[in-house]
Amino acid sequence: MWAEFIRRAIMQGIPLLFGSTGEIITEKSGNLNLGIPGIMYVGGIGGVIGAFLYEQNTTELNPFLAVFIPLLCSILCSLIMGLIYCFLTVSLRANQNVTGLAMTTFGVGIGNFFGGSLVKLAGSDVPSINLTATSSYFRTSLPFAEDLGWFGQIFLSHSFLAYLAIITAIVASFVLTKTRTGLNLRAVGENPATADAAGIRVEKYKYLATCIGSIIAGLGGLYYVMDYANGVWSNDGFGDRGWLAIALVIFAIWRPNLSILGSILFGGLYIVHNYIPNLDVSGQELFKMLPYVVTILFLVITSIGKKRNAQPPASLGLPYFREDR
Amino acid sequence: MQMADTGKKIKEPLFHIVRRDNIVWWKAWIIRLLAILAALVFCGIVSFLLTKENPLRIYSVMFDGAFGTKRRVWSLAQNVAMLLCVSVAVAPAFKMRFWNVGGEGQVLAGGLASAACMILFGDSLPSAVLLIVMLIASILAGAIWAVIPAIFRARWNTNETLFTLMMNYIAIQLVSFFAYKWSVPKGSGQVGIINRTSHAGWLPVIGDMEYLLNIIIVLVLTVIMYVYLKYSKQGYEIAVVGESEKTAKYIGISVRKVILRTMIISGAICGLAGLLLVAGTDHTISRETAAGRGFTAIMVTWMAKFNPFFMVLTSLLIVFLEKGATEISTAFELNESFSEIITGIIIFFIIGCEFFIQYRVVFREKEAA
Numbered sequence: 001m002w003a004e005f006i007r008r009a010i011m012q013g014i015p016l017l018f019g020s021t022g023e024i025i026t027e028k029s030g031n032l033n034l035g036i037p038g039i040m041y042v043g044g045i046g047g048v049i050g051a052f053l054y055e056q057n058t059t060e061l062n063p064f065l066a067v068f069i070p071l072l073c074s075i076l077c078s079l080i081m082g083l084i085y086c087f088l089t090v091s092l093r094a095n096q097n098v099t100g101l102a103m104t105t106f107g108v109g110i111g112n113f114f115g116g117s118l119v120k121l122a123g124s125d126v127p128s129i130n131l132t133a134t135s136s137y138f139r140t141s142l143p144f145a146e147d148l149g150w151f152g153q154i155f156l157s158h159s160f161l162a163y164l165a166i167i168t169a170i171v172a173s174f175v176l177t178k179t180r181t182g183l184n185l186r187a188v189g190e191n192p193a194t195a196d197a198a199g200i201r202v203e204k205y206k207y208l209a210t211c212i213g214s215i216i217a218g219l220g221g222l223y224y225v226m227d228y229a230n231g232v233w234s235n236d237g238f239g240d241r242g243w244l245a246i247a248l249v250i251f252a253i254w255r256p257n258l259s260i261l262g263s264i265l266f267g268g269l270y271i272v273h274n275y276i277p278n279l280d281v282s283g284q285e286l287f288k289m290l291p292y293v294v295t296i297l298f299l300v301i302t303s304i305g306k307k308r309n310a311q312p313p314a315s316l317g318l319p320y321f322r323e324d325r
Numbered sequence: 326m327q328m329a330d331t332g333k334k335i336k337e338p339l340f341h342i343v344r345r346d347n348i349v350w351w352k353a354w355i356i357r358l359l360a361i362l363a364a365l366v367f368c369g370i371v372s373f374l375l376t377k378e379n380p381l382r383i384y385s386v387m388f389d390g391a392f393g394t395k396r397r398v399w400s401l402a403q404n405v406a407m408l409l410c411v412s413v414a415v416a417p418a419f420k421m422r423f424w425n426v427g428g429e430g431q432v433l434a435g436g437l438a439s440a441a442c443m444i445l446f447g448d449s450l451p452s453a454v455l456l457i458v459m460l461i462a463s464i465l466a467g468a469i470w471a472v473i474p475a476i477f478r479a480r481w482n483t484n485e486t487l488f489t490l491m492m493n494y495i496a497i498q499l500v501s502f503f504a505y506k507w508s509v510p511k512g513s514g515q516v517g518i519i520n521r522t523s524h525a526g527w528l529p530v531i532g533d534m535e536y537l538l539n540i541i542i543v544l545v546l547t548v549i550m551y552v553y554l555k556y557s558k559q560g561y562e563i564a565v566v567g568e569s570e571k572t573a574k575y576i577g578i579s580v581r582k583v584i585l586r587t588m589i590i591s592g593a594i595c596g597l598a599g600l601l602l603v604a605g606t607d608h609t610i611s612r613e614t615a616a617g618r619g620f621t622a623i624m625v626t627w628m629a630k631f632n633p634f635f636m637v638l639t640s641l642l643i644v645f646l647e648k649g650a651t652e653i654s655t656a657f658e659l660n661e662s663f664s665e666i667i668t669g670i671i672i673f674f675i676i677g678c679e680f681f682i683q684y685r686v687v688f689r690e691k692e693a694a
Contacts, residue, residue, distance in 0.1 A: 109665025116660025
């Protein structure tokens with residue numbers, strides 16, 4: 001049972017890990033993108049649209065294309081969302097919080113709209129979106145995982161997107177802390193004016209970080225639909241996981257490698273109510289509060305402690321205009 | 326500075342951006358109107374691509390959905406009032422540059438408090454007393470929900486955007502918890518209409534105009550908030566803290582006190598909005614009671630530049646779009662989330678156009694031959 005719990009916690013955690021890795025990269029450039037929940041919906045529905053159209057227009061699925069097309073569609077859709085956010089906040093200097101919240105309204109709207117109307121818009125005769133065929137390709141895992149007992153169940157039974165999430169987080173951590181690019185990016189997020197004076201192109205870094213962050217976060221939506229939900233899109237099914245991903249950023253004190261562990265912990269907290277005996281429904285609702293309570297405690301502790309390496313990027317949420325100096 | 330004469334020309338960018346010193350108010354409004362028009366045209370194109378209908382017909386359907394019948398106009402007015410109420414509540418916090426994205430949670434806390442009073446004291450207290458108890462409870466609940474993040478922000482500079490955001494979900498889960506506790510029938514998770522027969526704790530109906538009391542309360546609040554922000558000493562302090570905390574400290578304003586006081590006011594009005602929703606409109610409580618107004622209000626307030634009277638217009642615009650787009654989705658058998666897409670697009674255009682009000686773009690001059 002323990003192995004099964006941890007396996008399910010990891011499955012719950014992977015979308016959060018994608019989301020928080022994306023948001024950490026974004027926030028390191030000084031952009032507080034509250035549009036992440038919306039972007040994750042768009043990433044998910046992008047993959048669904050790609051897979052749906054491919055399944056409808058072909059008789060036999062090619063395994064490579066069945067994975068590649070949804071992946072590409074998802075990435076493109078999230079990229080467009082990232083570009084909208086950047087264009088508004090970096091080029092047009094709009095307020096980040098307002099833009100982000102509008103992005104979330106917009107993105108969740110897009111997800112639910114196409115989720116509910118895709119069948120009609122595509123003029124097809126199936127009753128609902130059911131992509132189990134595509135999903136089965138996404139869910140392909142190592143064949144020998146079953147034979148290795150609890151070890152296989154916890155570590156090897158996942159699909160390629162789950163491992164991609166962990167690799168992305170490790171790579172992001174490495175790039176942020178060990179490379180020149182990461183140093184420049186952190187400089188932009190801490191003090192854009194100084195970075196600008198040092199010859200770093202602030203706008204370029206903000207654009208790149210936010211767009212890459214959006215793409216990564218969008219993959220979280222794709223993982224949720226294709227792996228976790230077996231290719232069945234249900235409106236609002238993704239729920240508040242996007243906000244949880246933002247909470248995880250705080251919990252991981254802006255370090256992608258810590259958010260790997262954090263995501264599993266949050267995933268566990270998210271489902272722990274299923275594993276507590278004799279818990280009634282109302283008690284379950286209280287348990288679902290846990291990840292948020294933990295985040296607030298963490299936020300409070302880090303701000304009281306004032307440890308210098310546990311703080312948000314100094315210019316997080318603030319706009320930067322070279323002409324204003 | 327010494328320029329090496331290598332014959333290389335310094336590349337001048339195609340355009341650069343200059344802050345406008347001052348823009349005449351009507352020019353600013355022309356830019357805003359143009360942006361809304363552009364947004365409507367863009368939405369028309371999107372709707373056309375999705376429905377293949379004549380865009381003009383789409384607009385007439387939208388208009389009909391919002392203003393078509395007396396009932397619809399009334400429902401529109403009631404929705405505008407509620408959105409306006411939450412917007413008025415978050416306005417002072419934003420003017421202070423305190424990012425209270427916790428409106429949703431504060432409304433729910435207020436609504437939960439009044440629902441609790443209705444359920445617990447519905448049979449025991451006379452209705453006038455009950456209403457007063459509900460009023461106090463909901464205002465307190467909203468204020469408490471808002472002041473917790475404010476204390477930490479004022480004392481330890483804890484990031485308020487993230488803190489208030491998390492408080493929303495705690496409130497939502499708390500409501501879920503009580504929704505199961507109080508659910509009728511047991512275990513359904515639905516509270517149902519509270520005090521269906523006795524109407525205990527329901528806001529009184531003026532004449533036969535349901536919701537009229539809500540609308541009046543909100544309008545009075547809007548006027549008070551306008552006066553408070555514009556003419557009171559406290560309103561001035563809020564503006565100074567919003568412009569620069571350092572200036573505020575320098576001229577002897579206690580920033581901590583202003584933050585706490587403003588957030589208590591903000592949360593209290595949110596709590597009142599919760600009361601209006603539970604006791605005056607829905608007569609029930611659920612996770613959906615606030616219906617995202619806490620988030621939408623942020624955009625309403627921002628677009629109105631913290632001016633409560635402009636907020637009437639911006640919340641009307643948002644509610645009109647919601648109602649209109651919902652009508653489109655029913656008429657053309659599309660998913661009702663269509664309204665969220667339209668709302669998103671319009672907000673993108675409006676917040677984008679502020680750039681052209683604050684800055685102007687100067688293009689590179691043609692080079693002399």
